[in-house]
Amino acid sequence: xxxxxxxxxxxxxxxxxxxxxxxxxxxxxxxxxxxxxxxxxxxxxxxxxxxxxxxxxxxxxxxxxxxxxxxxxxxxxxxxxxxxxxxxxxxxxxxxxxxxxxxxxxxxxxxxxxxxxxxxxxxxxxxxxxxxxxxxxxxxxxxxxxxxxxxxxxxxxxxxxxxxxxxxxxxxxxxxxxxxxxxxxxxxxxxxxxxxxxxxxxxxxxxxxxxxxxxxxxxxxxxxxxxxxxxxxxxxxxxxxxxxxxxxxxxxxxxxxxxxxxxxxxxxxxxxxxxxxxxxxxxxxxxxxxxxxxxxxxxxxxxxxxxxxxxxxxxxxxxxxxxxxxxxxxxxxxxxxxxxxxxxxxxxxxxxxxxxxxxxxxxxxxxxxxxxxxxxxxxxxxxxxxxxxxxxxxxxxxxxxxxxxx
Numbered sequence: 001x002x003x004x005x006x007x008x009x010x011x012x013x014x015x016x017x018x019x020x021x022x023x024x025x026x027x028x029x030x031x032x033x034x035x036x037x038x039x040x041x042x043x044x045x046x047x048x049x050x051x052x053x054x055x056x057x058x059x060x061x062x063x064x065x066x067x068x069x070x071x072x073x074x075x076x077x078x079x080x081x082x083x084x085x086x087x088x089x090x091x092x093x094x095x096x097x098x099x100x101x102x103x104x105x106x107x108x109x110x111x112x113x114x115x116x117x118x119x120x121x122x123x124x125x126x127x128x129x130x131x132x133x134x135x136x137x138x139x140x141x142x143x144x145x146x147x148x149x150x151x152x153x154x155x156x157x158x159x160x161x162x163x164x165x166x167x168x169x170x171x172x173x174x175x176x177x178x179x180x181x182x183x184x185x186x187x188x189x190x191x192x193x194x195x196x197x198x199x200x201x202x203x204x205x206x207x208x209x210x211x212x213x214x215x216x217x218x219x220x221x222x223x224x225x226x227x228x229x230x231x232x233x234x235x236x237x238x239x240x241x242x243x244x245x246x247x248x249x250x251x252x253x254x255x256x257x258x259x260x261x262x263x264x265x266x267x268x269x270x271x272x273x274x275x276x277x278x279x280x281x282x283x284x285x286x287x288x289x290x291x292x293x294x295x296x297x298x299x300x301x302x303x304x305x306x307x308x309x310x311x312x313x314x315x316x317x318x319x320x321x322x323x324x325x326x327x328x329x330x331x332x333x334x335x336x337x338x339x340x341x342x343x344x345x346x347x348x349x350x351x352x353x354x355x356x357x358x359x360x361x362x363x364x365x366x367x368x369x370x371x372x373x374x375x376x377x378x379x380x381x382x383x384x385x386x387x388x389x390x391x392x393x394x395x396x397x398x399x400x401x402x403x404x405x406x
């Protein structure tokens with residue numbers, strides 16, 4: 001089993017400052033496993049799971065049940081609450097627990113994307129916890145060659161060609177099996193297919209229906225099945241609504257639900273300092289990458305996952321205020337990705353299957369924004385720099401460059 005070192009380091013840093021930490025992320029990304037790995041570093045620990053009937057009975061008989069755990073020494077105990085958000089009054093419960101016990105216990109609260117949903121409302125827990133996100137495996141995690149965030153911000157075009165064969169093999173596995181631990185660690189296409197066939201079905205019919213009032217589950221499933229063919233282009237909600245014979249607002253609301261539950265993620269256009277920029281479009285990507293059959297769209301989706309994972313965790317760690325965008329103008333010139341920090345662009349990224357020449361749009365937008373640029377290709381192991389006015393464009397393999405992301 002991969003030990004998720006990357007995320008354990010995040011836990012250690014955040015837990016040194018707060019006694020209550022939330023872990024959110026996609027269903028089956030490994031949150032329960034990570035919680036138990038973290039528990040190994042605590043002599044005194046207790047794992048509570050709302051889905052286990054005996055645990056619920058203990059909870060209702062004594063809400064401070066963890067006070068009764070048998071301690072092995074005088075060190076601070078870690079109490080893990082898994083799926084506690086299924087308890088109707090979970091926020092008030094955790095607020096009371098924190099206020100009474102935060103000086104003598106550490107608390108880890110783990111659950112699906114619903115923790116993020118509830119965070120959107122009036123947050124009675126405000127100021128009492130830090131949250132970080134656990135995502136499926138990415139090459140940045142599995143490659144284990146991350147550069148420090150400070151070094152990346154100084155020079156995002158640095159590149160090392162070590163372990164090219166190993167990284168290429170990991171990249172191909174992620175493309176074929178997704179980064180979700182169960183199918184990835186099995187190494188088998190048949191296991192991936194079985195897993196994928198049940199994953200979205202369970203999430204929509206169990207998790208989403210528990211929280212959101214939806215009249216037609218079948219329509220929601222149909223919308224999700226339509227999305228793999230829409231990857232790589234700005235999503236037209238009116239077109240989807242017309243195809244499905246439902247209203248614009250219905251499709252928009254369903255897409256928001258998908259995003260909250262980590263079935264998809266989306267990125268907006270960049271609108272600052274771009275002449276004739278397109279304003280309101282968004283591009284949508286999946287977490288279950290192999291559902292996308294078209295090779296260039298699947299490749300772009302994999303690059304998007306790596307970048308999105310990076311900016312979310314950089315924000316979780318307090319490194320800055322990072323955001324991910326695409327760039328497009330009314331002449332239909334487009335670059336796949338732009339990374340910004342504190343609303344200032346600092347890196348353009350284009351994803352190409354095998355193109356050794358920088359795209360015309362990448363050249364144009366780099367001159368306009370005056371930021372570093374990289375073109376990631378799916379094929380090839382080397383790298384080269386191409387001059388572009390006063391700047392230069394790095395062309396290199398996606399598996400090499402992305403594996404270095406902090």
